[in-house]
Amino acid sequence: MKQIDFYLDFVSPFAYLALMRLPEELEGLSYLVHHKPFVLGAVLKTHQNPGPAGIPPKRDWTYRHCAWLGQTLGIPFQMPAQHPFNPIGLMRLALATSNDGSINRHVAATIFQHVFVGGADANAVDRLPGLQAKLNLHHSPQDEAVKAMLRQNTDMAQKAGVFGAPAFVVDGKVFWGFDSLPMLAAYLRGEPWFEAHWNDPAGIQDGLKPVA
Secondary structure, three states, X not given: OEEEEEEEOOOOHHHHHHHHHHHHHOOOOOEEEEEEEOOHHHHHHHOOOOOHHHOHHHHHHHHHHHHXXXXXXXXXXXXXXXXXXXXXXXXXXHHOOOOOOXXXXXXXXXXXXXXXXXXXXXXXXXXXXHHHHOOOOOOOOOOHHHXXXXXXXXXXHHHHOOOOOOXXXXXOEEEEXXXXXXXXXXXXXXXXXXXXXXXXXXXXXXXXXXXX
């Protein structure tokens, strides 16, 4: 059975779509998913990447594309009233249900649906008690242990080579983005392409980088 670390941030609409689509894409395969909230913003900052929302035309395209994907795949989807937003509170709320830095699928889906179904403000104060009531908390979201789990997940993501969300790490390989799900499924099926070609990019020179 393959172990998959699914790095997610509740600000990412593609991570929500990937969570909802994953069981269908991996149907019939043997795997176990560890859902790990991490701070996408910290990873983007490391790579000096503004993210899709930092480029106005890409922001518009991202929201449009996700809405189209939702209706095409039959996944309820509306962008929240404000986006991007600070997801740290939601991440800590999720990890307050955990003792090891992983959350279960129910917790992930409940919080993602809070954000991306209905079009409301994800951080509206009057909505948070209702969300919290749907979760089985083991800690206060403000506990240092919860904050430490979030930092640890983010550090683990960085060390694994994660550069965006959603990201799936299996056998040390990073599969990035909603559209990587078919590729992830092919890897889990054991298709020989991966052994033959996974490392091909290492042999391609950067044409914009001076050669020493």
